[in-house]
Amino acid sequence: MIAPQARPTAQGNQRMTYISTQRQVDSYSLSFTAMQACHLDALHRLSACVGWPHRRSDWATNLETGVGIVAVDEMQRVHGSAMCFPYGDGAAAVGMVIANPKLRSSGLADMLAREAVERSGSPRAFLNACQGDVLFYRGLGAKRGEQVFKYEGVLKVNLVAFSPIRDFAPEDFLKVLELDQTSYDADRSAVLSGLLATSDIRVIERAGQVVGFAMRRRFGRGYVIGPITAELGSDAVALATSLLADLKGQFVRIDTRHTDGVFQRFLGSLGLRCKPDVVTMTFGRSPRIGSPIGYALSSHSTG
Template identity: 50%
Template sequence: MTVPLINLESYDLLQTEMKAEHLDGLHALSASIGWPHRKADWAVNLAAGKGIVAVDESGRIHGSAMYFTLGGDVSAVGMVIAHPRLKLEGLATCLMANIVERTEDRPAFLNACNDVVPFYRSLGALPVGPVFQHQGIVGPVSISKGRCRVAEAPDLPQLIACDADAHGVDRSTLILELWRVSETVVIERRGRIRGFAMRRQFGRGHLIGPIIAEKEVDAIALVEAFVANLPGSFVRVDTRVKHGPFRQYLENSGLVPVMNVVNMTFGQLPSRGSNAVFGLSSHSTG
């Protein structure tokens, strides 16, 4: 789908549907502003969601925006990038207007870097709270035997249900795509899965997320199951947990807080169940 031309001072740009043929250009775009996403990370997002790109007459990409439909009632918005030299000319505003139209005024959320929080406020988004980015080189850690097991394909329905309980919305399309590219571990009690975590290649190394658990001690065990096998590797975890044993465990493992972004919402999101989100699947998908 193609939408009207964007007339900027420097360029006339066309907004068009994001496709696999754009992945190289999207990787170059995100690298130009210092984001760590690999081409493969963009491909995972594109498989799980939809997006638009702003291209010039030669096909060069100057902007992007994505949305992920969750359960038909909620959207996650992410990967909103306007080339720095076009940011002040209103490109991001045009991209977001397109996304708002596509999401049909459904409740939505996004995670915004601090410098663009005023921009999203101007569009009607309200700040909810911080998301803390922990990352670093994993040091030597011990592992508690028997707490977790590797997930198997028959576990998928329970994983999806566990995730839906934690988020208040069905994210099955996303979970199925992450399953394809991730290692997954679960905590099981009385024959039922009570928590899970996924690890995949991302950016400079590995990303652990989502991390879903009933208890903080379970969330720590889920992360431990991965980092114990990743000494010397670069690992990232994004969390909304403000303080406590989980955050301390991340730091003790070598994953230090490096920055935070702001979780923001458009409209009222569904209420959540008894499971908690200890780690995000990504800034873009929550």
């Protein structure tokens, strides 16, 4: 079992204090060092070589919302990565664990994942793993949690917004945080603040109170819709519809843990492919990841 250690974490724009370490990985002498903006081009190439859809700007957004580690050789070529997205209240999401395919059997991914979990300093760390990696993370001491369902594809249906949805205003942020914290049992202000600059955000009100919100941003081949948090499933559908209404013909993606109910039926009606190929894995004291009011994830990496 990986025992998270009490080390500095990132909050807002603060960065993890990280002392570079040298590792011998196969024939490579690699330095594990803090991820920085100068690594973005190389990280984009790294994720592309393993078939991930992340654009350079998606990596930049991740770097705004979390902290990372890169494994670089003497020529400053990036061979691996891992990231941590610290929440408040002792929780953290871990993601973007990638090793160059040439080093797939070298143990590099193991080293990076362990380093990210330990550096998070969190007793409630988790990550969303592809089904093929579940045994790998169980070998690191992680426990299997809920399944994540990825709905994606070109949107071919016409949608019309049908509820009084409005654009997010700065004064809504505290209520948005409150709703999100109810869903995650943790303060994700650093993650949400980082997403504000790149997202279209909608809210729904009832009796003058914000009772739900949803975000949309460019990602990969098109758009990702999430997070979506709402008190009612019908509100989640209304929020998603508002953000999808002008995306016919565009590639869209929505990740959810919901397996039934009005929101799941709505997703099923969109004609998108449903891929149940991701599982949440937890380290240490199991966090409460999501709740009935959390309808869509912000991303696999950030939770």
